[in-house]
Amino acid sequence: MKKIFYMIAICIVAVAGSSCSKLDNYPDPTETLTGSVIDAGTNKTLQTENGGGGTRIKLIEISWSDNPTPFYISSMQDGTFNYTKLFAGKNVISAEGAFVPLVQTDASGATIVDKSQTVDIKGTTNVNFSVDPFLRIEWIGEPVLNADGTITASFKFTRGTTDPNFQQDITDVHLFVNSNKFVGNNNFDNRYSPQIDYNGSDANAQVGQTITLTTKGGPLPTKREYFLRVGARTNYGLKYYNYTDVKTVTVP
Amino acid sequence: MKKITYTVLCFLVCWTTACKKLDVPPINIVQDKDVFTSPGGIQAYMARIYSELPIEDFRYSPQRGLNFFWIISPFSAVSGEALSRDQSSAMQENVDESPWGDCYKLIRDVNYFLENMPKYAATYTPAEVNSWMGEARFIRAATYFALVKRYGGVPIVDKVLQFPTSNVDDLNIARSSEEEVYDFIATDLDYAYANLSESNQVGRANKYVAAGFKSRAMLYAGSIAKYNQISLVDAGGKRVCGIPSTKAVTYFKAAYDAALLLENKYSLYKKAWAAGDKDAQYQNYVNLFFDETSPENIFVRQYHYPESVHGYDAYNVPRQLMGANGYSAEVNPTLNFVEMFDGIPKNADGTIKTTTAGKYDLYTNTVDLFANAEPRLRATVILPGDVFKGQSIEIRRGIYTGSSAGGISPLLPAGSTANYPTANIVQSSNASQTPYNLPGGGTMNPAGLSGVFTGDGTAAISGFSVRKLLVPDKPTSEVLENRSDQTWIEMRYAEVLLNRAEAAYELNALGQNDKPYLQDAFTATNQIRERAGATMLASAADLTSVNVIRIERRKELGFENKTWWDMRRWRVADKEQNSTIYRVLMPFYSANDKKYFFDARTDERNSRYTFDVRWYYEQIPNGEIQKSQKLIQNPGY
Numbered sequence: 001m002k003k004i005f006y007m008i009a010i011c012i013v014a015v016a017g018s019s020c021s022k023l024d025n026y027p028d029p030t031e032t033l034t035g036s037v038i039d040a041g042t043n044k045t046l047q048t049e050n051g052g053g054g055t056r057i058k059l060i061e062i063s064w065s066d067n068p069t070p071f072y073i074s075s076m077q078d079g080t081f082n083y084t085k086l087f088a089g090k091n092v093i094s095a096e097g098a099f100v101p102l103v104q105t106d107a108s109g110a111t112i113v114d115k116s117q118t119v120d121i122k123g124t125t126n127v128n129f130s131v132d133p134f135l136r137i138e139w140i141g142e143p144v145l146n147a148d149g150t151i152t153a154s155f156k157f158t159r160g161t162t163d164p165n166f167q168q169d170i171t172d173v174h175l176f177v178n179s180n181k182f183v184g185n186n187n188f189d190n191r192y193s194p195q196i197d198y199n200g201s202d203a204n205a206q207v208g209q210t211i212t213l214t215t216k217g218g219p220l221p222t223k224r225e226y227f228l229r230v231g232a233r234t235n236y237g238l239k240y241y242n243y244t245d246v247k248t249v250t251v252p
Numbered sequence: 253m254k255k256i257t258y259t260v261l262c263f264l265v266c267w268t269t270a271c272k273k274l275d276v277p278p279i280n281i282v283q284d285k286d287v288f289t290s291p292g293g294i295q296a297y298m299a300r301i302y303s304e305l306p307i308e309d310f311r312y313s314p315q316r317g318l319n320f321f322w323i324i325s326p327f328s329a330v331s332g333e334a335l336s337r338d339q340s341s342a343m344q345e346n347v348d349e350s351p352w353g354d355c356y357k358l359i360r361d362v363n364y365f366l367e368n369m370p371k372y373a374a375t376y377t378p379a380e381v382n383s384w385m386g387e388a389r390f391i392r393a394a395t396y397f398a399l400v401k402r403y404g405g406v407p408i409v410d411k412v413l414q415f416p417t418s419n420v421d422d423l424n425i426a427r428s429s430e431e432e433v434y435d436f437i438a439t440d441l442d443y444a445y446a447n448l449s450e451s452n453q454v455g456r457a458n459k460y461v462a463a464g465f466k467s468r469a470m471l472y473a474g475s476i477a478k479y480n481q482i483s484l485v486d487a488g489g490k491r492v493c494g495i496p497s498t499k500a501v502t503y504f505k506a507a508y509d510a511a512l513l514l515e516n517k518y519s520l521y522k523k524a525w526a527a528g529d530k531d532a533q534y535q536n537y538v539n540l541f542f543d544e545t546s547p548e549n550i551f552v553r554q555y556h557y558p559e560s561v562h563g564y565d566a567y568n569v570p571r572q573l574m575g576a577n578g579y580s581a582e583v584n585p586t587l588n589f590v591e592m593f594d595g596i597p598k599n600a601d602g603t604i605k606t607t608t609a610g611k612y613d614l615y616t617n618t619v620d621l622f623a624n625a626e627p628r629l630r631a632t633v634i635l636p637g638d639v640f641k642g643q644s645i646e647i648r649r650g651i652y653t654g655s656s657a658g659g660i661s662p663l664l665p666a667g668s669t670a671n672y673p674t675a676n677i678v679q680s681s682n683a684s685q686t687p688y689n690l691p692g693g694g695t696m697n698p699a700g701l702s703g704v705f706t707g708d709g710t711a712a713i714s715g716f717s718v719r720k721l722l723v724p725d726k727p728t729s730e731v732l733e734n735r736s737d738q739t740w741i742e743m744r745y746a747e748v749l750l751n752r753a754e755a756a757y758e759l760n761a762l763g764q765n766d767k768p769y770l771q772d773a774f775t776a777t778n779q780i781r782e783r784a785g786a787t788m789l790a791s792a793a794d795l796t797s798v799n800v801i802r803i804e805r806r807k808e809l810g811f812e813n814k815t816w817w818d819m820r821r822w823r824v825a826d827k828e829q830n831s832t833i834y835r836v837l838m839p840f841y842s843a844n845d846k847k848y849f850f851d852a853r854t855d856e857r858n859s860r861y862t863f864d865v866r867w868y869y870e871q872i873p874n875g876e877i878q879k880s881q882k883l884i885q886n887p888g889y
Contacts, residue, residue: 067881107496109489172830190831190860237482238888239865
């Protein structure tokens with residue numbers, strides 16, 4: 001009797017288990033989208049930060065709907081992006097970040113500029129965007145380790161666009177310091193990172209001038225590397241930061 | 253044969269009873285006719301929709317949303333008014349507790365009322381019906397305001413959506429522009445003002461409540477038109493985030509005009525106030541929040557133990573008055589907040605003055621530093637050494653045991669975020685303290701009874717504790733969670749005056765001169781200052797910038813869950829909170845001097861606040877976005 005009971009139980013489990021192996025008839029997403037957001041003025045990729053506060057690529061897949069929910073891909077810190085798990089399909093692709101918007105509307109809501117690209121994503125698709133950053137920030141010389149254990153860096157920022165609609169007041173500039181190479185507004189050691197906050201249009205006189213910042217909070221702990229980057233932003237929209245590339249300073 | 257007769261008879265009996273119609277409304281469910289045909293039914297309907305009105309009261313925190321009992325990461329610790337051990341950074345409201353869905357449920361209930369009330373109008377006088385219709389429109393407006401201040405333009409639903417009788421695609425409604433939503437709110441509130449009665453039950457709206465809310469909503473709209481930098485335009489060309497700057501004048505005028513409607517209907521609470529008497533002014537300001545007959549209360553939400561309760565006292569009493577649940581001092585006002593007030597010694601840059609010529613100033617008692625403080629400050633914040641519930645609230649960071657010859661130099665360099673040096677300082681990590689033997693006899697605990705402790709955050713971590721809204725005579729045995737029932741004042745006349753002053757100032761700044769706006773802003777601001785016991789403005793010329801009025805607003809409405817919204821609509825939150833550490837004031841006792849000195853420094857936890865610019869338009873819950881392709885997300889999410 002017991003044997004029969006077990007037989008039935010095993011059969012039920014076996015049947016139930018095998019019924020779960022339903023085959024999804026749609027293949028995995030395997031297409032790749034790669035590319036860069038490039039500063040039109042310097043032809044270099046536009047530096048940004050990782051995560052939600054940095055450049056992101058907006059995909060609107062129009063192969064099945066006119067009005068889909070957008071899909072976003074975050075850019076890497078150096079301004080390139082690479083996403084390998086997309087479905088094949090027709091996409092309208094644009095980018096959002098610290099640069100003159102690729103899609104602009106006028107006061108009545110009509111689209112006046114649209115530099116988004118309509119692309120069939122299949123295999124490995126490369127898409128580049130040429131943009132005008134709000135600010136172009138450049139190092140002046142190399143950051144220097146001072147005798148008192150702090151680091152001093154010099155830099156300047158200039159306007160990346162001549163369009164006065166995108167030359168809002170510069171609100172703040174930071175020297176971001178971090179102990180790993182991912183450094184930016186979302187990831188920095190706030191004990192040592194100095195910043196300048198500007199009031200109103202005060203910073204406009206600083207455009208093109210050499211600005212020097214020294215790390216705060218006393219001497220930096222020794223026997224390690226520090227990764228430095230300057231970020232600045234203007235009072236436009238979501239106030240994305242523009243960045244320099246990352247410099248490394250070794251504190252012996 | 254007889255059997256057949258019985259069978260037929262039986263059949264016939266059954267037949268007749270079967271004629272009773274079975275299709276009757278279920279008698280155990282309340283029907284529209286039960287609700288709408290009696291004033292009691294309507295009151296019950298109103299009671300429920302009022303209870304769901306989305307206002308940030310005693311039961312709100314940004315982490316846990318509306319109407320939740322546990323308030324340990326208080327709103328004021330997000331806006332920078334206070335520090336709390338359970339909140340150490342800026343945040344937007346927790347998107348998982350978003351009021352989006354509940355607001356639309358409430359809007360549906362109101363729309364249902366608006367559609368069905370007229371069917372039963374014959375039962376009542378037209379005045380009654382109009383007043384209820386106005387009341388419902390007020391609630392709908394207040395609910396849309398809760399949505400628009402968070403998300404910008406939202407879908408406007410002004411009728412009961414029928415499902416499943418309608419096509420689902422018709423039920424997906426796109427977002428209206430932010431401007432349209434504010435205009436919709438204004439229309440509802442105008443209707444409410446025109447139709448509501450002059451007075452109503454406590455906790456329900458009358459026509460002036462509608463006007464007060466209009467002044468608030470229109471001020472928000474005007475501020476956004478003037479200060480917002482963010483834009484989001486949908487595929488159809490609607491600007492769902494942002495308002496054209498040309499509309500600023502229209503909205504500020506609407507705010508100003510609405511505020512005028514309350515003049516002489518409400519007044520500032522001055523029952524215990526006396527000119528020149530700081531103690532009376534202080535007591536008056538404390539009483540303001542507890543006098544149920546206050547002429548200043550415009551719109552309130554009442555609580556009553558045991559059926560409708562909150563825990564404000566339990567979470568926020570000073571450490572030495574802690575109740576049995578073990579909570580205390582969740583709201584510790586920052587020095588940044590305290591420094592806005594008058595009557596405390598200040599440096600040229602407006603910060604508190606604690607040193608002279610590089611040496612600490614010494615005081616016999618901690619409260620002496622605040623001897624001339626503005627009465628409103630004392631009534632809002634428990635200052636170190638001030639009296640609460642008959643006890644002197646003892647706040648002391650530690651005992652300085654170093655030499656005092658020639659004065660005491662600052663413990664840390666200016667602006668330092670380092671820990672205090674341990675040499676020459678005795679401190680306590682928690683409330684079980686080891687008394688320190690003072691030179692010349694006697695002992696003293698290193699820290700005060702209400703802190704500050706180095707390892708226990710249930711103390712006054714900023715050097716201050718909150719007083720506003722704490723019941724001044726509640727016995728400690730009743731200082732428990734879910735045991736408080738003081739009334740929440742959602743709108744009081746002081747706010748309306750400040751709305752009026754701000755709108756008037758902005759209108760003047762925008763070049764409007766059809767009325768003496770600047771003079772009116774000056775008069776309104778001075779009314780607030782006079783009641784508060786603050787320094788009066790000498791003339792309208794003293795309104796040198798909008799910040800004078802904004803600071804007045806922040807002082808007057810501090811800890812009333814309004815400031816964060818103000819920082820957002822002024823678009824200053826991201827400037828104020830940009831890797832910011834808030835400041836604290838630490839009282840020390842110098843053992844050799846037998847006197848106190850104060851050290852102003854940054855928060856010892858080094859909690860940095862950074863407001864993400866995206867938060868000016870909060871994230872719409874992704875679940876809502878997925879329900880409708882017409883609903884577009886706010887920028888940056």
